[in-house]
């Protein structure tokens with residue numbers, strides 16, 4: 001085991017074979033600004049020999065049965081089908097019979113056609129389709145170079161993939177606008193686009209700091225007052241206008257969670273909900289953002305350069321280059337270990353004392369640019385929303401975890417959710433005799449009167 005708590009050979013790489021190059025010009029894209037890091041004479045295409053070398057190394061380095069390749073951009077489909085046909089061929093060449101290859105491709109969908117879909121289907125690629133909601137919300141920031149909205153092209157891509165049986169997920173950037181319309185976004189993705197796996201990524205982009213990693217910012221330029229001053233629209237704001245408001249983000253997640261709980265458990269998958277359930281069941285967080293430590297998700301650029309993380313593609317976080325070093329040698333350096341451990345070592349006292357720290361862990365270091373209420377620097381910009389969300393789901397997660405531990409399926413909670421609060425609904429079930437001094441049916445281990453009953457009473461009082 002490593003200091004970061006994972007087996008030596010379990011790590012993930014995000015591969016960007018076309019660097020930051022894209023056919024669109026989305027307002028919030030942080031990749032486009034990375035072009036400056038790679039110099040003028042760039043070809044923006046990973047050379048064949050380097051792709052082959054990377055594939056060979058990556059397969060050999062993974063000690064797990066399933067080797068997962070993640071292809072991202074920019075827009076990776078700009079490389080053309082020939083590029084990915086060669087990728088698949090090299091994967092076949094270097095994959096031993098004891099391993100299985102899985103490919104993910106993250107795309108804006110605009111270049112997908114029948115030929116692409118046939119290829120993706122035949123080679124069992126899992127596609128991540130970027131879509132931000134119904135037309136008005138999607139086109140708000142996701143525009144092409146001529147300023148035109150891309151909604152129609154994305155919907156067309158989804159339909160094509162459905163016709164060809166290509167498996168796809170949706171990836172939605174939760175931004176300033178769509179965060180204010182959670183139900184519309186969720187229902188559009190689920191009902192109109194037919195997505196069953198909905199990934200939500202908060203848009204957090206500092207203003208004027210793009211060239212420097214957050215840990216190295218000049219803190220004297222940051223608002224000292226904490227979250228309120230940092231938010232979009234505030235006079236001292238340090239984030240772009242399209243950055244999500246942290247409280248909107250919390251409300252967005254809570255609203256979608258409530259709808260999911262009433263009708264979609266077991267049918268629709270939202271990674272942050274699954275991750276949370278795992279944590280409430282006692283497992284480590286499956287997403288690096290919420291894990292205690294990180295540093296096991298490298299980024300490989302088109303020129304072979306390897307970075308500590310896709311969100312830390314800055315010169316000071318460059319670990320080396322595949323042309324000169326092996327992936328494993330770059331991963332298991334003291335420097336990268338330190339990067340991963342810093343996530344917990346630099347946690348503010350405010351986070352350490354927080355009641356949802358066990359599931360939040362201070363979120364991602366890239367967003368830690370606020371002063372905490374006690375004046376310590378390094379609180380995540382999303383804190384207010386995350387605290388709301390994790391507190392909101394707490395009774396339900398306890399109940400779901402309890403159901404699973406008891407050998408029942410978690411989707412039984414949908415029936416309860418269609419009643420009222422977990423405690424009230426659980427107490428109505430004949431098999432549970434809930435007395436005020438008995439253990440709470442939500443599984444918290446506390447007395448009912450001190451746990452869900454108390455919360456229920458509190459809510460009733462608030463709603464009077």
Ligand code: SF4
Pocket residue numbers: 288289290294295296297309310311312343363364365366
């Ligand atoms: S910096 Fe953030 S995105 Fe990168 S590995 Fe750590 S938690 Fe994950």
Ligand code: SF4
Pocket residue numbers: 350351352354355356357360361362363379380382383384386387
């Ligand atoms: S909710 Fe806020 S205070 Fe609590 S652990 Fe997360 S970031 Fe820290």
